[in-house]
Amino acid sequence: xxxxxxxxxxxxxxxxxxxxxxxxxxxxxxxxxxxxxxxxxxxxxxxxxxxxxxxxxxxxxxxxxxxxxxxxxxxxxxxxxxxxxxxxxxxxxxxxxxxxxxxxxxxxxxxxxxxxxxxxxxxxxxxxxxxxxxxxxxxxxxxxxxxxxxxxxxxxxxxxxxxxxxxxxxxxxxxxxxxxxxxxxxxxxxxxxxxxxxxxxxxxxxxxxxxx
Numbered sequence: 001x002x003x004x005x006x007x008x009x010x011x012x013x014x015x016x017x018x019x020x021x022x023x024x025x026x027x028x029x030x031x032x033x034x035x036x037x038x039x040x041x042x043x044x045x046x047x048x049x050x051x052x053x054x055x056x057x058x059x060x061x062x063x064x065x066x067x068x069x070x071x072x073x074x075x076x077x078x079x080x081x082x083x084x085x086x087x088x089x090x091x092x093x094x095x096x097x098x099x100x101x102x103x104x105x106x107x108x109x110x111x112x113x114x115x116x117x118x119x120x121x122x123x124x125x126x127x128x129x130x131x132x133x134x135x136x137x138x139x140x141x142x143x144x145x146x147x148x149x150x151x152x153x154x155x156x157x158x159x160x161x162x163x164x165x166x167x168x169x170x171x172x173x174x175x176x177x178x179x180x181x182x183x184x185x186x187x188x189x190x191x192x193x194x195x196x197x198x199x200x201x202x203x204x205x206x207x208x209x210x211x212x
Contacts, residue, residue, distance in 0.1 A: 003115040004072055004123060008079035010107035016087045017100035019172025022108055023148035023180070024125040025080070026155040026168055034162040040084065041077035048073035048124035055124075055131050068121035076123045101172045106187075109180060113188040116140075144181035152177050 015021040021029045028043035038046075052066045052073075090096070115122035116130055129147045133140040152169060159167040 003111045003118060003126075004076050005079065006107055006111035007115070007123065007126070008076050009083055010104045010111060012080060012083035012087050013100050013107070014104035014172060014176070015168075016090065016092075017097045017104060017172065018170065019097070019101040019175075020170025021168045021173060022104070023151045023173060023177045024108075026151050026173065027158075029168045030155040030158040033167055034158060039081050041079075041081035044077040044080055045070070045074045048077075051124040051128045055128060055135075058132070058135055065121060066124075066127070069124050069127045072121045073123045073125070105172070105176055105180070105183070108176075109183040109187045110191075112180075112184050113191055116184075116188065117191065141181035141185050144184065145178060148177035148180060 011022045011025045015025075015029070020026075025040070025044060028047045029040055031043040031047070032038060032040040035043075049070055052070050055066055056063055090100075112126050115126045121127075122130075129144045130140060132138075132147070133143040136143070152173060155168055156166050159165065159169075
């Protein structure tokens with residue numbers, strides 16, 4: 001849950017910085033601008049539902065844990081709407097916007113790195129590149145960068161053709177898309193040297209076996 005809280009705040013803070021929205025939320029953001037009757041949070045869990053469905057098709061089987069991931073994604077979407085509700089209370093000037101972008105970039109990297117190690121269901125936009133890497137046996141950082149760039153291309157095309165101009169994408173979005181995969185790997189490496197992660201369910205079974 002900590003990773004979900006961190007990631008959702010990072011996404012909204014990056015958008016508020018004016019440097020552009022993060023790649024993982026750019027597609028839902030584009031739809032929320034083109035079809036504003038639904039909020040960013042609502043479009044986010046619709047998009048995440050499609051990602052979960054895509055993974056099941058690629059796995060060619062029903063994966064129950066993916067459904068738990070969708071539930072986490074729903075909470076993520078609700079948190080996006082919550083943060084959007086009050087984020088405008090923060091000071092808004094050029095120096096602070098730079099600070100917001102740097103903080104949001106690091107927050108998202110830390111959040112995703114934690115998600116990949118927590119052994120619990122994670123949001124589908126984080127789950128998708130991790131599982132796709134496992135399915136295709138391609139390095140995670142490469143999959144993550146490719147996924148982010150694809151999201152940006154869809155966002156650019158959708159907003160340009162429907163709104164007449166590209167919206168939601170900025171220099172920060174592009175920078176994050178091309179570097180965040182590496183950033184997550186670096187931060188994950190640091191986390192691995194400081195902490196050891198165990199699957200919660202596996203740990204409970206081990207404790208039960210010892211006690212019995």
